[in-house]
Amino acid sequence: MMKTGRNDLCQCESDKKYKHCCLGKKIMPIGKYLLPFGIQVDTYSIDDIVKPFISSSNAFKNFYKSEKSNIKDDLYWVKSNLEIEQKLGFRKGQMGKLYRAVGKNEIKRFIVLEEIPPSIKNDYLITHETMHDIILNEGFPGVTPRKPNPFSHEEYSKRIQLASALSSMIHDMLCDSRLKKYGFFFDELYDIKIQGVIRSLDQFDCNRTGNLGKLFYVYQYCLTNLQNSLNVNNETNILGRYKQQYAMKYPEITHEGNVILELINDIGYDTPSKLTVLYQEIFKKHKLESEFLLEQK
DSSP states (O other): OOOOOTTSBOTTSSSSBGGGTTTTOOOOOOEEEEOTTSOEEEEBOHHHHHHHHHHHOHHHHHHHHHHGGGSOTTEEEEEOOHHHHHHHOOOTTOOEEEEEEEOSSOEEEEEEESSSSOOGGGHHHHHHHHHHHHHHHTTOOEEEEOSSOOOOHHHHHHHHHHHHHHHHHHHHHHHHHHHHHTTOOOHHHHHHHHHHHHHHHTTOOGGGSOHHHHHHHHHHHHHHHHHGGGSSSSSOHHHHHHHHHHHHHOHHHHHHHHHHHHHHHHHOOSSHHHHHHHHHHHHHHTTOTTTEEEEOO
């Protein structure tokens, strides 16, 4: 994707150099928003947040032109702080993440960003997290732990992580397959991600991990294999290393992951109804019905 240099003319057509226009502009908040756990934070305009990306990335420009009408007005943009990190588990270095909190009368939807304005290097992240919300609004179900729950905070956190992994296993594919059409490429991001997963496997002890922990890695294994189909160079050496390391160290997880991949291939996930059936089958297979449910608009 083409990037705008500091001394190039800004693509917002102001006739100014990029470094004197959209690069590094301070963004001011436009209002306040009450997060689900009771703290009030500043909110920011999506138009202000995306303006630098429209000026610097053709892929983002293509995305925003096509999808802007699908981005709802009640999707809020907030900046991370210590309370958000503690309450939501948002981690420094994560850069950005979509959150949806389901209440009795409404669904609070907000994207947390580590930096506002975000770096222009994060054009993919902004589009990816926004696309997650678009897909959920189209009726594709996500996975969430059941409430109320009898679990400790630690145990409930494990269920949140597993729900996120199972949702991401398919939702990341739905997002990125669409973003590819706008001109985003994933080969470099994919290689970096797998290298990180391979390093994390060195700290994973399958014998000391409960069933939920094993399933987390099953779903991660499935997503990594599925994402490879989006790359220009389909069979990368690093994917081969990943599969080999999994097969050698974790044959049980590898086998179960391949079973789920066959299930995904058989049922599909390109419509909300297919994805509902797929998740229900995975719930049954892994005995998750009593602890998890589908969240659907």
